Amino acid sequence: MPVSPDMAEDLAAAVADLYEAAEGVLIDKIRRALAEGWDSPVWAELKLAAVGNLQAAITEVIAALQADASGAIGQALTEAYDRGQQAAVAELGALGVGQAAAAAVALPTAPVVDRLAQAVIADTGPVYLRMLRTSVDAYRDVIARASSAPLLGAQTRRQAAQRAFDDFAARGVRGFVDSAGRSWELRSYIEAAMRSATARASLEAHSDRLGAAGVDLVLVSQAPEECPLCRPWERTVLARSGPPGRRTVAVEHATEDGETVRVEVAGSLDEARAAGLMHVNCRHRVSAYLPGVSRIPAVQPSRGTYEDSQRQRYYERQIRKWKRLADAGLDEATVRARRARVRAYQARVRELVAETGLPRKRHREQLTTAR
Structure with missing residues (x-):
């Protein structure tokens, strides 16, 4: 996998x-x-x-x-x-x-x-x-x-x-x-x-x-709401070893003895990662690329934009922030008002998810407490 x-x-x-x-x-x-x-x-x-x-x-x-x-x-x-x-x-x-x-x-x-x-x-x-x-x-x-x-x-x-x-x-x-x-x-x-x-x-x-x-070649998937750093590497073949830079390599067919296959390589895996691919929160996947067997997938439509995903992250941070403030309330009226702010930002998340089809990650809206 x-x-x-x-x-x-x-x-x-x-x-x-x-x-x-x-x-x-x-x-x-x-x-x-x-x-x-x-x-x-x-x-x-x-x-x-x-x-x-x-x-x-x-x-x-x-x-x-x-x-x-x-x-x-x-x-x-x-x-x-x-x-x-x-x-x-x-x-x-x-x-x-x-x-x-x-x-x-x-x-x-x-x-x-x-x-x-x-x-x-x-x-x-x-x-x-x-x-x-x-x-x-x-x-x-x-x-x-x-x-x-x-x-x-x-x-x-x-x-x-x-x-x-x-x-x-x-x-x-x-x-x-x-x-x-x-x-x-x-x-x-x-x-x-x-x-x-x-x-x-x-x-x-x-x-x-x-x-x-x-296996020296790997294939980068397409990911929804990709960021600008990753976009150049989507649906490309990379080499685990060797020098950076785009090139065409002649390699043996993965299952047919004696048969040679030419593969367009976009660069090295290390080069792509240094440029930002597979960064924290990256949703791209890397899989083995078998010459003559693997196929580069067709372009798939995204559910939303990268900016949409960042807006969702902002709402999640605000939900956690107001939950912390509710925990810090020194009187009941303050606590109630702050819980209302939590619900308001949760409503914004629901609206965004409904508009874009982005998945809602509820665990990112939660505070972990030991009390």
């Missing part, structure tokens, strides 16, 4: 769920700490005196997360690599070619998985310190803003605290900047890192298995 980045999407999401659940716990702990003793005239003094207790509680949550996440990362990458290998074996077996027997020989997973796992763990290492610092800073900021606002006659202490706490709950733990200078929220940052790693694991396993079976 063909392989694609979305083959391991669920594995990346499962790891990201751990971080999102921990973030939800942190928001809840801060909310509870702020709400306790609300009517006391010395509320601010009590809250500042309790910073150490809150910091200890947050540190405990983060330590548990770090232990769970390290194991989950390795497990997810091992599973992704195994899926890539199994996909190659199933694909060649279904084609009924002689290479299937060679592909069925197990390849060692440890070196690749260990390398990818260590890279992810290193990339996400700063996350834990950031979670601690951001949470404590948010707690202090709420106290400061709630204490000063009544003196200015601008708003009540509860209103000021809600507004300050909202700022934190809306953005979550942020400050993770990628190579392009973009700032990411916690879950998005972790999920992007894991999707990249799990996709690489499954793609490398698939390619390695094809190589072990003597």
